[in-house]
Amino acid sequence: MRHILSVLVNDQPRVLARVANLLGRRNFNIESISVGESEEPGLSRMVIVTTGDERTMEQVQKQLHKVIDVIKVQDLSQHSAVERELLLVKVGAGPADRMEIGGIIEPFRASVVDVGPQSLMIQATGERSKLDALLELLHPYGIKEIARTGVTALSRGASKAGTAVLAGG
Template identity: 80%
Template sequence: MRHVLSVLVNDQPRVLARVTTLLGPRNFNIESISVGESEVEGLSRMVIVTHGDEWAMEQVQKQLYKLVDVIKVNDLSDHPAVERELLLIKVGAGPTTRMEISGVVEPFRASVVDVGPNSMMVQATGERAKLDVLIELLRPYGIKEIARTGVTALSRSMAHASV
């Protein structure tokens, strides 16, 4: 089962390394990890996507709490949450295909952020599955480079839980 863990940690050097070192030896594959500032000064939020059953996730959370810099662990899989990822993708695009590519990316609310003589760079945000579809639609144009941020997520507020 897929789990999205939101981990509030002290903003200190090597915290990310300690967290990943904790998960690796226990055979938890990190599908995605993103780290950034949180709403509290001095604390960062890590969003980790991994797979495991309920017992395994309970063990992961217990191990995370043993780290001094871990303040709070929340399994967002237990609650309605909003997940997003950022994708930058550079595709082959000459003058004759630019309009066609623009038509492909428009329904995804993506935008062209760079144009070169033989390429275009597109920026898109959304759920992972949506971005995967966009990549497949752009593949025939020749993908030159892809960069993805990994999932970032927050639990929904109670007023929006049913949305």
């Protein structure tokens, strides 16, 4: 089963490396990981996507709690959450193809962010399945490059602490 973990950590050098190494040493596969500022100064939020059964995920969370700089761990898969990913894709597109590609990307609420003589760069955000569907439709034009951020997510609702588990607790 796919799990999305939100991990609040101290914004310190090597915290990302320690978390990734801990998971790797225990053979937990990281599908994606993103890190950025949080709502609290001095803290960053890591969003880690991994797979495993409930017992495995319990072990992952216990291991994360052992990292000194980990403040909170929340499994967003167990609660209602909003998840998004950013996609940049460069496709082959001469002047004759641009209108057609515009018609393809419009329902996805994607936008053209760069135009070259024989290419377009498109930006899209959304759930992974939406971005995969867009890529499939763009494939016939010739995908030249792709960059994806990986998943970022937050739990729904007003409470920021909500069901978070405090490290060491």
